Amino acid sequence: MSEPILSLRGMNKSFGPVHVLKNVDFDAYAGKVTALVGDNGAGKSTLIKCIAGIYTAESGEITFEGKKVEINGPRDSTNLGIEVVYQDLALCDNLDIVQNMFLGREERNGITLDETHMESLAAKTLDGLSVRTVKSIRQTVSSLSGGQRQTVAIARAVLWNSKVVILDEPTAALGVAQTVQVLKLVRRLADNGLAVILISHNLNDVFEVADYIAPLYLGTMAVQVETKNVKASQVVELITTGKSEGVVGVNA
Amino acid sequence: MSVNTDNLAAADEASLKSAVLDYVAKVKSGDIGALPAFLGLITLGLVFTFSSQFFLTARNIANLITQSTPVMVIAMGLVFVLLLGEIDLSAGFASGVCGATMVLLINDHKFPWYAALAVSIVVGVALGWFMGTLVARLRIPSFVVTLSTFLAFQGILLLMAGNGGTILLQDRFIIAVENNNLTPFVSWIFSIVGLTIYVGLGLNRILHRRRKNLKSEPFNLWLLKNGALVLVGLGLTYVLNLQRGNPPNSSIKGIPIVVPVLLALLVAGTFLLNRTIFGRHLYAVGGNAEAARRSGINVRRVRTIAFMICSGLAAIAGMLFASISNSISPTTGGGTTLLYAVGAAVIGGTSLFGGKGKLRDAILGGLVVAVINNGMGLLGFSPGTQYLVTGGVLLVSASVDALSRKGANVS
Numbered sequence: 001m002s003e004p005i006l007s008l009r010g011m012n013k014s015f016g017p018v019h020v021l022k023n024v025d026f027d028a029y030a031g032k033v034t035a036l037v038g039d040n041g042a043g044k045s046t047l048i049k050c051i052a053g054i055y056t057a058e059s060g061e062i063t064f065e066g067k068k069v070e071i072n073g074p075r076d077s078t079n080l081g082i083e084v085v086y087q088d089l090a091l092c093d094n095l096d097i098v099q100n101m102f103l104g105r106e107e108r109n110g111i112t113l114d115e116t117h118m119e120s121l122a123a124k125t126l127d128g129l130s131v132r133t134v135k136s137i138r139q140t141v142s143s144l145s146g147g148q149r150q151t152v153a154i155a156r157a158v159l160w161n162s163k164v165v166i167l168d169e170p171t172a173a174l175g176v177a178q179t180v181q182v183l184k185l186v187r188r189l190a191d192n193g194l195a196v197i198l199i200s201h202n203l204n205d206v207f208e209v210a211d212y213i214a215p216l217y218l219g220t221m222a223v224q225v226e227t228k229n230v231k232a233s234q235v236v237e238l239i240t241t242g243k244s245e246g247v248v249g250v251n252a
Numbered sequence: 253m254s255v256n257t258d259n260l261a262a263a264d265e266a267s268l269k270s271a272v273l274d275y276v277a278k279v280k281s282g283d284i285g286a287l288p289a290f291l292g293l294i295t296l297g298l299v300f301t302f303s304s305q306f307f308l309t310a311r312n313i314a315n316l317i318t319q320s321t322p323v324m325v326i327a328m329g330l331v332f333v334l335l336l337g338e339i340d341l342s343a344g345f346a347s348g349v350c351g352a353t354m355v356l357l358i359n360d361h362k363f364p365w366y367a368a369l370a371v372s373i374v375v376g377v378a379l380g381w382f383m384g385t386l387v388a389r390l391r392i393p394s395f396v397v398t399l400s401t402f403l404a405f406q407g408i409l410l411l412m413a414g415n416g417g418t419i420l421l422q423d424r425f426i427i428a429v430e431n432n433n434l435t436p437f438v439s440w441i442f443s444i445v446g447l448t449i450y451v452g453l454g455l456n457r458i459l460h461r462r463r464k465n466l467k468s469e470p471f472n473l474w475l476l477k478n479g480a481l482v483l484v485g486l487g488l489t490y491v492l493n494l495q496r497g498n499p500p501n502s503s504i505k506g507i508p509i510v511v512p513v514l515l516a517l518l519v520a521g522t523f524l525l526n527r528t529i530f531g532r533h534l535y536a537v538g539g540n541a542e543a544a545r546r547s548g549i550n551v552r553r554v555r556t557i558a559f560m561i562c563s564g565l566a567a568i569a570g571m572l573f574a575s576i577s578n579s580i581s582p583t584t585g586g587g588t589t590l591l592y593a594v595g596a597a598v599i600g601g602t603s604l605f606g607g608k609g610k611l612r613d614a615i616l617g618g619l620v621v622a623v624i625n626n627g628m629g630l631l632g633f634s635p636g637t638q639y640l641v642t643g644g645v646l647l648v649s650a651s652v653d654a655l656s657r658k659g660a661n662v663s
Contacts, residue, residue, distance in 0.1 A: 091543055
């Protein structure tokens with residue numbers, strides 16, 4: 001068993017009197033897809049926002065590549081190589097694919113934008129992800145389908161040699177064919193050596209691509225399990241009751 | 253070799269076709285661009301040429317251009333604000349206030365014209381900073397902020413004009429901007445050098461992209477656009493170099509000095525919008541402010557700077573107003589000025605919803621507005637009818653903008 005690239009231990013977070021995360025442990029491994037599942041209000045979003053630096057946890061330890069780190073803001077997590085693709089994608093419809101991928105981090109050539117360099121890099125990244133569904137990378141995002149937009153958002157996240165990519169419900173708004181495409185892309189990310197954290201409500205998706213499943217139940221991590229060792233019914237049990245007979249965790 | 257060129261030609265033809273298809277797709281996705289304004293301008297030009305013998309004369313064309321420049325410059329400033337999805341209703345009176353500042357500095361404080369102009373631009377930028385800060389930090393709707401400053405600036409202008417009412421300008425350099433012309437020889441040089449640089453840069457860009465194996469604009473299309481531009485440019489230079497005074501009493505020939513001034517602003521502004529990080533961020537904030545914020549863009553700063561640029565350009569328009577009428581009056585920048593400027597930007601293709609538009613829209617739309625007024629005036633229509641028609645054209649443009657946006661959201 002290799003060491004996790006990102007490891008959380010004993011994370012706690014409250015909003016006023018509401019204790020949202022209670023001593024949560026969580027691991028993500030390079031080259032693997034770890035699915036974070038749980039019912040509404042279980043604390044999935046809070047947990048990833050703690051990783052992304054949007055919230056700061058009250059207590060708990062974050063280890064990244066074997067070193068203890070502090071994440072106090074979005075910059076910290078970006079600098080570590082952690083990228084988040086939020087559910088609303090945060091793309092500018094009026095800009096083209098290249099412009100969106102480099103938004104906020106444009107390459108410069110003196111005071112002017114280095115368009116050709118950015119375009120080449122963007123094309124290379126999309127090629128590396130085997131994305132061939134877009135006709136031109138100079139078309140505006142408003143002309144893209146939902147799946148293509150998701151692809152652009154994911155490509156933007158991996159453009160920066162990131163090590164951990166967090167995907168928040170990437171297939172929630174997609175049709176069947178596009179869901180298949182995006183799941184293939186998620187798998188490819190992991191095969192390229194990234195640690196992928198996938199938040200999903202859809203257990204079919206989770207069983208299709210995830211190597212590990214981490215079910216949250218009312219703010220506590222039930223037990224992080226290997227996908228091949230569990231059945232869907234057991235995961236449902238973990239999500240709804242927090243325990244299930246005969247399930248062995250990876251870091252137990 | 254011949255096979256190779258054949259293939260190249262075939263590829264070019266195919267890509268011209270695909271360029272047309274791309275444009276249709278672009279329109280469907282809500283980006284209608286400047287084509288309607290362009291076609292409208294040609295249509296209007298043809299209609300007025302055939303219905304009035306005075307329309308296509310050197311004198312009328314020169315007048316049309318010089319008189320519409322202040323509104324075009326204000327419209328250029330408004331493009332920056334409109335790209336954010338905001339509005340600046342006070343730009344007209346900001347130009348009046350800044351123009352009055354400049355003239356008073358020249359008259360009462362004996363400033364040289366360039367120092368007075370520089371101070372008036374600084375005043376404009378400061379006014380823009382004030383409004384931009386209120387909009388960006390307190391998130392007061394720009395409509396309300398600039399409506400207040402619209403009234404306030406009108407008040408300031410009245411106070412500055414004082415009891416005399418009108419402040420006369422006597423500086424011959426400032427007056428020359430709108431009233432004098434380049435000599436015919438210099439006009440030709442200016443026109444040929446300008447066009448050569450433009451065409452050369454475009455060609456260089458295409459070749460650079462080809463070298464890097466990136467998709468570039470179809471060569472045919474580029475040739476078509478640039479050929480048309482060169483023809484229009486040289487044609488205009490020829491017409492403006494014709495005698496339009498009454499020799500031997502007066503001789504008026506050449507490109508009005510304000511044309512190079514306007515083009516310089518256009519080039520500088522287009523560079524800022526298309527080639528710099530600030531420009532990219534401006535479009536991003538106008539398209540999706542939340543996405544821009546999450547990408548680490550300082551949204552407040554972008555918003556504030558846009559208002560500063562808008563009022564700064566209004567200050568330059570104030571100089572042009574002073575130059576045209578040799579004076580600043582309490583109504584300078586009032587009346588229909590702001591409405592025509594907003595109309596010019598929107599008719600040119602800038603979206604009121606933010607995120608879409610180019611600086612050249614201001615000039616294209618400004619020409620449409622100017623041609624309507626000029627042509628209808630020549631045909632003897634009353635100002636009432638002119639307002640009605642201009643209002644109708646603006647409404648049509650805004651509807652096209654809204655409908656194309658709606659179409660994009662449905663698909």
